[in-house]
Amino acid sequence: MSKFEALAGNEAVATAMRQINPDVVAAYPITPQTSTVQTFANYVADGLVDTEFVTVESEHSAMSACVGASAAGARVMTATSANGLALMWEIVYIAASTRCPIVMGLVNRALSGPINIHCDHSDVMGMRDSGWIILFSENGQEAYDNLIQAVRIAEHPDVLLPVAVCQDGFITSHGMERVEIYEDADVRAFVGEYRPQWSLLDLEHPKTYGPLDFYDYYYEHKRQQVEAMQHAHRVIQEVAEAFNRTFDRDYGLFEPYRLEDAEVAVVVANSTAGTAKVVVDRLREEGLKVGLLKPRVFRPFPAEELAEALAHLKAVAVMDRSISFGAMGNAGPLFLELAAALALRGVRMPMADYVYGLGGRDILPREIESVYRDMLRVAETGQVERMVTYLSVR
Amino acid sequence: MAELKGWRDIPIGGMILEAGNATEYPTGTWRAFRPVFGEAECIHCFQCWLFCPDSSILVDPENEKMVGFDLEHCKGCGICASVCPVNAKVIKKADEELAQDDPRLCIRMVEEGKFQE
Ligand code: SF4
Numbered sequence: 001m002s003k004f005e006a007l008a009g010n011e012a013v014a015t016a017m018r019q020i021n022p023d024v025v026a027a028y029p030i031t032p033q034t035s036t037v038q039t040f041a042n043y044v045a046d047g048l049v050d051t052e053f054v055t056v057e058s059e060h061s062a063m064s065a066c067v068g069a070s071a072a073g074a075r076v077m078t079a080t081s082a083n084g085l086a087l088m089w090e091i092v093y094i095a096a097s098t099r100c101p102i103v104m105g106l107v108n109r110a111l112s113g114p115i116n117i118h119c120d121h122s123d124v125m126g127m128r129d130s131g132w133i134i135l136f137s138e139n140g141q142e143a144y145d146n147l148i149q150a151v152r153i154a155e156h157p158d159v160l161l162p163v164a165v166c167q168d169g170f171i172t173s174h175g176m177e178r179v180e181i182y183e184d185a186d187v188r189a190f191v192g193e194y195r196p197q198w199s200l201l202d203l204e205h206p207k208t209y210g211p212l213d214f215y216d217y218y219y220e221h222k223r224q225q226v227e228a229m230q231h232a233h234r235v236i237q238e239v240a241e242a243f244n245r246t247f248d249r250d251y252g253l254f255e256p257y258r259l260e261d262a263e264v265a266v267v268v269a270n271s272t273a274g275t276a277k278v279v280v281d282r283l284r285e286e287g288l289k290v291g292l293l294k295p296r297v298f299r300p301f302p303a304e305e306l307a308e309a310l311a312h313l314k315a316v317a318v319m320d321r322s323i324s325f326g327a328m329g330n331a332g333p334l335f336l337e338l339a340a341a342l343a344l345r346g347v348r349m350p351m352a353d354y355v356y357g358l359g360g361r362d363i364l365p366r367e368i369e370s371v372y373r374d375m376l377r378v379a380e381t382g383q384v385e386r387m388v389t390y391l392s393v394r
Numbered sequence: 395m396a397e398l399k400g401w402r403d404i405p406i407g408g409m410i411l412e413a414g415n416a417t418e419y420p421t422g423t424w425r426a427f428r429p430v431f432g433e434a435e436c437i438h439c440f441q442c443w444l445f446c447p448d449s450s451i452l453v454d455p456e457n458e459k460m461v462g463f464d465l466e467h468c469k470g471c472g473i474c475a476s477v478c479p480v481n482a483k484v485i486k487k488a489d490e491e492l493a494q495d496d497p498r499l500c501i502r503m504v505e506e507g508k509f510q511e
């Protein structure tokens with residue numbers, strides 16, 4: 001029997017880590033991730049897990065230890081945020097290209113500077129080309145559920161790529177919520193035992209990880225990573241189906257909310273999607289045909305399915321919690337990629353981007369409502385007045 | 395040069411699944427200078443064999459002789475020529491500037507392009 005607990009998002013993730021019982025965890029404290037690993041360290045100290053917990057002197061070392069342990073054949077996890085992720089940078093790419101199925105709890109926080117410890121998505125957007133699979137979570141429950149699924153996605157023999165499971169710093173990482181925690185045995189059965197195909201500790205079959213790779217083969221290894229990402233698209237859905245069956249959930253590539261008969265929609269990830277649902281319900285009471293699409297899988301980007309799900313709309317707004325400086329219109333990365341996805345599939349409709357919430361700036365229901373009202377106007381006129389709006393900036 | 399494989403036919407992530415297969419990598423293609431052996435000068439001290447980073451000095455163990463170079467793997471780094479004690483003596487004695495292909499040298503480094511047998 002599962003049970004409901006009052007948990008902060010980070011505690012929910014730490015609970016999933018306890019249930020998964022990874023072989024190795026290497027991490028360094030950084031706000032707002034810290035309480036994930038701190039809680040998990042208690043589990044280690046209390047003997048509730050068999051994990052080798054590696055305390056390191058930096059995030060660069062944390063990710064390096066993760067890669068080493070993964071190459072040795074271990075099931076490996078870590079957690080970080082913002083500048084911690086930035087310090088991991090070099091090894092973030094190496095983890096993906098060395099095909100280490102590491103799972104990371106990524107608590108989204110603004111990258112410095114100026115120094116800021118609060119939520120936005122500038123950290124994860126920086127890793128979007130690194131070769132990691134990236135999942136978004138609206139709340140603690142989704143962070144917990146995504147982390148459990150991430151293990152199976154990462155370790156699938158057709159994938160073997162690291163997975164980052166995002167949630168919003170402080171907003172959900174420290175916000176206490178009602179989280180359904182499944183039986184330990186059920187979670188363990190779901191993730192199964194990790195049987196690595198290759199292991200450095202397999203002394204009978206000595207092998208080399210991470211050798212020099214020049215112009216004669218480097219390109220081929222990049223092509224293999226593309227293949228793994230293509231497989232991940234399928235595997236993520238298969239794992240979601242199995243998860244939904246086992247734990248009675250409804251995960252997919254994204255969550256449509258009152259989207260089917262909507263004329264106008266907002267696309268927004270992580271915790272703000274929760275606020276946006278309240279706005280959708282309110283506007284629906286007024287008889288306005290509005291809906292929401294909440295991306296769950298950002299890498300690999302499900303372009304085709306997104307285009308299909310949005311094709312019937314008269315206008316769509318994307319809300320981006322980061323800026324791609326110097327990119328077209330200085331827009332946000334989610335908008336740019338979605339706009340390209342729709343355009344290349346011949347789905348033409350007025351689109352606008354709303355950057356919001358940088359550095360933890362609050363995003364209020366009335367601001368989201370203003371986005372919907374803008375888009376309802378756009379749907380009528382067919383004209384976008386401003387491609388990119390920096391919502392509630394002074 | 396061995397036939398290059400496609401992405402479907404190689405282990406993922408640059409992994410090398412076989413131990414001790416570095417000999418299959420023909421590092422000789424990197425060479426800009428080629429070591430040329432002056433057998434008559436050689437005192438068979440094996441300094442070159444000891445220092446060669448690519449195990450490219452060929453020896454006849456039965457007769458304890460240095461016999462030449464494995465040019466499939468020799469990268470032309472010139473370490474053998476610089477550690478060779480015969481070369482060292484010649485260089486010390488030479489008051490005129492030493493030509494690269496001075497016949498008194500036991501191992502001469504000849505530009506690969508200019509090499510003619
Ligand atoms: S040139 Fe360098 S690689 Fe070639 S035989 Fe001499 S020491 Fe070895």
Ligand code: SF4
Pocket residue numbers: 435436437438439440441442443460474477478479480481500501
């Ligand atoms: S170091 Fe010079 S003298 Fe000694 S074995 Fe090699 S070539 Fe001959």
